[in-house]
Amino acid sequence: MKRVVATGTFDILHPGHLFYLEESKKLGDELHVIVARDANVRHKPRPVIPEEQRLAMVAALKPVDHARLGDSADIFAPIREIDPDVITLGFNQFFGEDDLRRALEIRGLRAGVVRIGGYEGPLSSSSRIVAEILARRRQP
Ligand SMILES: Cc1cc2nc3c(=O)[nH]c(=O)nc-3n(C[C@H](O)[C@H](O)[C@H](O)COP(=O)(O)O)c2cc1C
Numbered sequence: 001m002k003r004v005v006a007t008g009t010f011d012i013l014h015p016g017h018l019f020y021l022e023e024s025k026k027l028g029d030e031l032h033v034i035v036a037r038d039a040n041v042r043h044k045p046r047p048v049i050p051e052e053q054r055l056a057m058v059a060a061l062k063p064v065d066h067a068r069l070g071d072s073a074d075i076f077a078p079i080r081e082i083d084p085d086v087i088t089l090g091f092n093q094f095f096g097e098d099d100l101r102r103a104l105e106i107r108g109l110r111a112g113v114v115r116i117g118g119y120e121g122p123l124s125s126s127s128r129i130v131a132e133i134l135a136r137r138r139q140p
């Protein structure tokens, strides 16, 4: 049984998320998704959708076998529990492949790291969807 872990914020779902999760699932038998905690999203504006609601939507997607909220303090705690064969990074995730490989090795975790490509859709980005909503709803 080959386990794959995918991660992300998943604030306002779009086909780019689906593409990332489908490609991740193809790399193994069981796809586990770690959804970022609200408090841990500091590299961009805080998510609009609360963490439990983001988790519920991700868990309902076809390629996803298991989804959970991430740990608040140690991002490697869920990895230790799941013990995946592969961890996928999305095309725009800020973690570097080699940095992540090194961090796993230091902790004695055996997972390989694979970067998934980008999906080209007209509105396949949570922040672009938010920007589009703001632009369309702006009062004249
Ligand atoms: C291997 C790995 C494990 C992660 N585990 C957690 C976690 O336990 N808790 C959490 O809040 N975020 C965790 N994250 C971070 C987020 O899921 C997400 O990748 C990060 O916030 C980048 O978000 P983005 O998808 O918006 O670029 C993890 C990321 C990686 C790469």
Ligand SMILES: Nc1ncnc2c1ncn2[C@@H]1O[C@H](COP(=O)(O)OP(=O)(O)OP(=O)(O)O)[C@@H](O)[C@H]1O
Pocket: 007, 008, 009, 010, 011, 015, 016, 017, 019, 020, 044, 089, 090, 091, 092, 093, 117, 118, 119, 120, 121, 124, 125, 126, 127, 128
């Ligand atoms: N268009 C896309 N193509 C492929 N993968 C994507 C796409 N958009 C997001 N992903 C991947 O899905 C996962 C979760 O993405 P995230 O929650 O950061 O959404 P996002 O749309 O990229 O957000 P934002 O626009 O705010 O940066 C990440 O691994 C990310 O790389």
